Amino acid sequence: MTGKRIDGKAFAANVRGQVAEHVARLKAEHGITPGLAVVLVGEDPASQVYVRNKGKQTVEVGMNSVEHRLDASTSEAELLALIERLNADPAINGILVQLPLPGHLNSDLVINTIDPAKDVDGFHISNVGLLGTGQKSMVPCTPLGCLMLLRDHFGSLSGRSAVVLGRSNIVGKPMFNLLLRDSCTVTVAHSRTRDIEAVCRQADIVVAAVGRPEMVTGDWLKPGAVVIDVGINRVPAPELGEGRHKIVGDCEFESCAKVAGAITPVPGGVGPMTIACLLANTLTACCRENGLPEPEGLTA
Numbered sequence: 001m002t003g004k005r006i007d008g009k010a011f012a013a014n015v016r017g018q019v020a021e022h023v024a025r026l027k028a029e030h031g032i033t034p035g036l037a038v039v040l041v042g043e044d045p046a047s048q049v050y051v052r053n054k055g056k057q058t059v060e061v062g063m064n065s066v067e068h069r070l071d072a073s074t075s076e077a078e079l080l081a082l083i084e085r086l087n088a089d090p091a092i093n094g095i096l097v098q099l100p101l102p103g104h105l106n107s108d109l110v111i112n113t114i115d116p117a118k119d120v121d122g123f124h125i126s127n128v129g130l131l132g133t134g135q136k137s138m139v140p141c142t143p144l145g146c147l148m149l150l151r152d153h154f155g156s157l158s159g160r161s162a163v164v165l166g167r168s169n170i171v172g173k174p175m176f177n178l179l180l181r182d183s184c185t186v187t188v189a190h191s192r193t194r195d196i197e198a199v200c201r202q203a204d205i206v207v208a209a210v211g212r213p214e215m216v217t218g219d220w221l222k223p224g225a226v227v228i229d230v231g232i233n234r235v236p237a238p239e240l241g242e243g244r245h246k247i248v249g250d251c252e253f254e255s256c257a258k259v260a261g262a263i264t265p266v267p268g269g270v271g272p273m274t275i276a277c278l279l280a281n282t283l284t285a286c287c288r289e290n291g292l293p294e295p296e297g298l299t300a
């Protein structure tokens with residue numbers, strides 16, 4: 001069996017097209033333009049890639065993009081004051097603080113200072129609690145993107161067996177909650193899980209979010225399993241020339257694609273969906289703020 005490639009890049013472009021249509025209608029009918037503020041403290045390289053792609057795409061869908069680039073030595077009080085200003089700014093519907101933050105800043109405190117209604121990352125404890133209890137919330141962008149791909153592939157996820165590899169607050173745990181809400185039987189496996197290969201091999205759906213380059217190989221998979229690879233790992237690529245690097249996922253694409261029913265590539269899979277869902281969340285936040293109906297198909 002040769003696995004089918006899930007084209008996250010094309011799917012994300014379609015999501016952005018839908019967002020752009022909604023944004024155009026908001027403007028024409030209500031004179032409203034959604035605004036997204038991104039706060040970047042210091043110069044984390046993974047965050048740089050993200051900010052570059054995001055700023056461009058925010059403007060492309062017709063929304064306002066505001067970037068705040070702060071020095072790595074910025075104090076916690078300064079950062080919290082900026083967030084309070086953005087919370088109070090009616091032109092801003094979404095606030096994203098790039099993680100990881102420099103070590104002297106308390107990221108829990110920073111995230112929990114964001115107005116939950118503007119928390120387009122869905123990391124505020126209030127949004128986490130709402131998601132965990134099945135209430136309306138802002139849903140983290142990467143898990144939301146994975147869910148959209150899975151729903152598109154399967155239609156209904158009900159009764160399917162899913163294994164989430166990784167237990168992070170930004171991917172593993174919210175992914176668990178979303179899959180459970182769609183009535184999957186969900187196992188969260190992690191670095192201490194015994195015989196993780198066997199746990200993985202019983203799954204209809206594998207979501208890999210551990211940050212270990214090419215950890216999952218084809219022999220970990222049940223034939224026909226659908227694999228969503230969340231990993232974005234930068235590794236040396238001497239085959240491309242001395243000192244060169246490439247980006248690989250948490251799954252070894254070639255061997256997994258031979259066994260899987262479908263699999264997302266890296267790059268071109270989940271990454272573009274993350275940004276598309278950030279834009280979708282900003283639109284959703286703007287609609288809620290203005291008492292307008294939420295965009296259908298763009299929320300969890």
Ligand SMILES: Nc1nc(=O)c2c([nH]1)NC[C@@H]1CN(c3ccc(C(=O)N[C@@H](CCC(=O)O)C(=O)O)cc3)C=[N+]21
Nearest residue numbers: 046047049050097098099100121267268269271272274
């Ligand atoms: N508060 C916060 N929220 C985030 O969502 C967040 C963050 N902080 N900090 C940094 C990470 C990283 N991240 C990426 C999203 C998309 C791509 C992406 O679009 N990748 C493309 C291109 C990759 C490449 O070629 O370099 C792809 O996978 O195809 C990459 C990285 C979001 N992050």
Ligand SMILES: [Mg+2]
Nearest residue numbers: 166167190191
């Ligand atoms: Mg782990």
